[in-house]
Amino acid sequence: MALRPYIVGNWKMNGLRATLAEARQIDRAAARYPAVEVGIAPPFTLVHAMAEATQELRVGGQDCHAKVSGAFTGDVSAAMLKDAGAMFVIVGHSERRAMYAESDSDVQAKADAALIEGLSVILCVGETEAQRDAGEAEAVVSAQLVGSLPRGEGAAARLAVAYEPVWAIGTGRVPSVDDVGAMHRAIRAQLLAIYGEEGAGVRILYGGSVNAGNAAELLRADEVGGALVGGASLTAESFAAIIHASAMQIEG
Numbered sequence: 001m002a003l004r005p006y007i008v009g010n011w012k013m014n015g016l017r018a019t020l021a022e023a024r025q026i027d028r029a030a031a032r033y034p035a036v037e038v039g040i041a042p043p044f045t046l047v048h049a050m051a052e053a054t055q056e057l058r059v060g061g062q063d064c065h066a067k068v069s070g071a072f073t074g075d076v077s078a079a080m081l082k083d084a085g086a087m088f089v090i091v092g093h094s095e096r097r098a099m100y101a102e103s104d105s106d107v108q109a110k111a112d113a114a115l116i117e118g119l120s121v122i123l124c125v126g127e128t129e130a131q132r133d134a135g136e137a138e139a140v141v142s143a144q145l146v147g148s149l150p151r152g153e154g155a156a157a158r159l160a161v162a163y164e165p166v167w168a169i170g171t172g173r174v175p176s177v178d179d180v181g182a183m184h185r186a187i188r189a190q191l192l193a194i195y196g197e198e199g200a201g202v203r204i205l206y207g208g209s210v211n212a213g214n215a216a217e218l219l220r221a222d223e224v225g226g227a228l229v230g231g232a233s234l235t236a237e238s239f240a241a242i243i244h245a246s247a248m249q250i251e252g
């Protein structure tokens, strides 16, 4: 089954209102390539404004709380994201797992909450360098999937998984295309085991130092259905080049 490629920018803690000019340009680039689905997860402060300022982009959050509301100072719920115009949320990013000690079950609760509110979910998994060096990469990712994938009715239909090796994030280092393909095949096998046939429709994105120069090669790896892009999504010039590379892939 050919899945529509999904190219998503994670702006992390970057972007002021002035930066919406980049989002408008990215929106125009996305309009030129309708075969590619394009999203941006800006900081919470820009979600509403970006959703208002763009037409083609899926705008999303970078995290959400598992509860709908309550005494959780500084947190934002999935319902609030939805209300602000978000269509999806990223959960389980390695920066949150590492810096805020989010466990697999925390991540699963967030994913479930987002799906209940009608958002779609990008669930991140990935091994550290030490885990890869120890030959544990697939086992680590497998355990993260088992522990954090949402299990509610119809979950697979609004889910994407992002494989992001921690050591490749923001470092300029990327795994070989063979290693990316091997991990993505293993993730696909696990999605099929957990969701049955519906697991075939879950897009598996690669993330970690994707840029205009390496996107075409990484997107060609087995079972890579798109990319989750950090630094290179911050300017329209580099992000549009990645969208273009994805569109060219479809045209073959």
Ligand SMILES: O=C[C@H](O)COP(=O)(O)O
Pocket: 010, 093, 164, 168, 169, 170, 171, 207, 208, 209, 210, 228, 229, 230, 231, 232
């Ligand atoms: O969510 C995005 C990833 O953490 C990748 O970031 P990067 O493209 O800056 O390496």
